[in-house]
Amino acid sequence: MTQIIVTGILLSGTYALIALGLTLQYGVARIMNLANGETLVAGCFIAMWLFTTLTINPIVGLLLIAPAAFAANWAVYRVALEPLVKRAKNRGQLEVDSILATFGLLFLFQGMMLLTFGGEYFNYTFLAQRFDIFGSGFGLNRVVAFAAAVVIAVGLYIFLYHTRYGTAMRAVSADPKSANLVAIDVARTAAIAFALGGALTACGGALLSTFYTFNASMGVVFTMKALIIVIMGGVGDVRGAVLAAIILGVAETAVASLIDPSLTLAATYTLFIVVLLFRPQGIFGRPTS
Amino acid sequence: MNSLSQKEIIIGIGGVLAFALAACLPLVDQGYYLSLAVNITLYAALCTAWTLFSGPTHYVSLATAAFFGLGTYAVALWVDVLPFPLLVAFGALAAGALAGIVGAATLRLSGVYFVIFTLGLAELVRQIVTWAQATFTTRMGLYVFTDLREMHIFWMLLALTAVIFLTGWLINRSRLGFAMRIIGDDETVARHVGIDTAKSKIVLFIISGAFIGIAGAICAPRYGYIQPTSAFNPMTSFLVVIMALLGGTRKLWGPIVGVIPFVILMDFITVRFSNYMPVAMGLSFLAIVFLLPNGVTGRLEQAWNKFQSRKSAPSSTETAA
């Protein structure tokens, strides 16, 4: 039992990062980024490449991966998504457009990675030692990845809630029109939020690659998980996303070890349905409408 | 509103002729072109059924592969014991039931929830089917042996497409169709004039899903050996979205305009450059969003309206539906 909970929580660290990335992108930049999982996979591959060819420790590698992902996502937003935000007449149209456009990006990026790496699974050995928690052994790489995720998430929290710029971001998330009135550059803030979201996701990918076998086409599954976490936690809600990530990580681990590993998605969906039926506004969300 | 206009009669006759002509194809060729025509007809049926729901509601459904796979499995599981037509009906029921459940869970909420839910649906159903198969039986794949040949499948798919068209046309003339147009324009108004918006959407989604299930059932004998990964191939869902949007979803015949060229193009790409398929799909999505937001038929309609207004005939024709 402890084994399941600890394994689940260790896994949830990376889930939380991916979900935080997605929630920033959707909450602030208003783009439901269905290509988010591809950023994650790119993070995996870059971390592996840095480690195997340049022998750069993946944790140190984050210092390179995060800015690179930030720049790439910023460019994607400016080139491909901002035009849609500008032309959309209403929220519904932007929603449909951004869903279709990010599907396009999903397949484009996935296709390019498939052309480069093929469909095989990859992994590499990093800190594959035993680490004891409550008397049970866990991979040290998982523990280190979790610790790094916690540091990044805390950093994000401090940024959002204790800096001027983070406050601006939350203002845009709450109400873009009013934010504009108090002299916040909404377009720029949205682009930066999108880029920051991409950077968080790529970090999640890099950490994931230290203990997980990955391939070029697994992005969608992670997008799916991140989406469910975001909805469960409430869009734009940092605490909610973290709690939802833990719930999902533990539930998946429990189903995989107690029932059948091939039913993890079913576990995810069961949670999703429960949330949709009973708390569509998220765990901490207030009922609206 | 209940009698047919002259235009409708002409379109009706034209449609029947087109279907009759298409049905003669197996007499000419039984090889490559028939196989291509089966693919085209299959996607025409899938895309038109998809558009029945996603056209008026603007909800992007990715549930196609789940419905299709259920139809295929309905046939594969019982083909040795029950007659084929009954199994096709099973496929329709199973897919319709799944659509009802998904609709009830998500269609009361905003479009994003629906897309996300359907995104993983095929994979979910595949996992459950695979798990159930492995747990309760010993086989992984299923064989489907029937006397049905490619041309029979072609005829069945063609007939299915015709039925979907007819259904779509009937829906457009019904209260449900009118309700959907109102919902598409303004959901708040729809609720305030007395439309049960959630129920309307769910009913339409069930109809659409059941047709897709039938298509899956019809195709089961074509594959012969059924595996979960091929029956619930998520690519089917995405290809249907691309083709339907490429053609345009405002008119019933819009999707077909996208299906024909895209299936031919896809055929070409998979033969020569199969590795480039995802990239091609990605570019297609982006092209639709940026260049053809209303599809080819939407673009044509726009051009036609411009042409009409340039002609600027003061006698505006009666356009009441």
Added chain:
Amino acid sequence: MNAIALNVSSARKAFGGLVAVNDVSFEVRQGELLGLIGPNGSGKTTMLNLISGALKPTSGEIALDGAPIAGLSAYKIARKGVARTFQLVRVLPSMTAAQNVMAGAVFGHRRLWGEDAMHLAHELLERVGLAGRGSLPVGAMTYIDQKRVELARALASDPRVLLLDEWLAGLNPSELKIGIALIEQLSGEGRTIIMVEHVMDAIRSLCDRCVVMSSGIKIAEGGVSETLSDPEVVRAYLGDDDA
């Protein structure tokens, strides 16, 4: 005296900590034209939204002809016979004027279809002064004509209670005259109407009675002239509003 058509008792709507409608009670009798007035942000539109089902009340009861409707979905309330117009005009942009009006006839309190619905639509368009314009796309119409279409749509369901949310707002003086005459005519035919309105002249000339709200609370109710001279009402307007 006529029977009570709509009875609102202690209706309350809270958005988080903000109470937009605070235990408001009033009633409307059949054939009555009730004005619902008050300064900006006093909760009038929220009150209408509670009646039409656009919002669910936090607590309280609303009854239509004695049957409870509070908390029902908007479509159910519409079918029971409540029709409304919107503060910012809402027409169905892809359709013609006649189809817009038909939308009100097909699904609501009265459920017509086909020729009957079309016929009623044209008849109502004529009533609101749009005779012969049924086949025009509604998007190409002027603001007042769109408002007329919206009113005709609300009438198409033959509602037991008609809710007008600032239907006269944004009209120029000559349009205003036409608009007031139209509402007067509807009222004269015995329709039960609740109108939220800022145009005081309209309230004075049209309404039998009015309810005044301020900061979510009902502060006065009664005949129009005495209510409008009530010191608390005057204070509410001069204190909270720049009027």
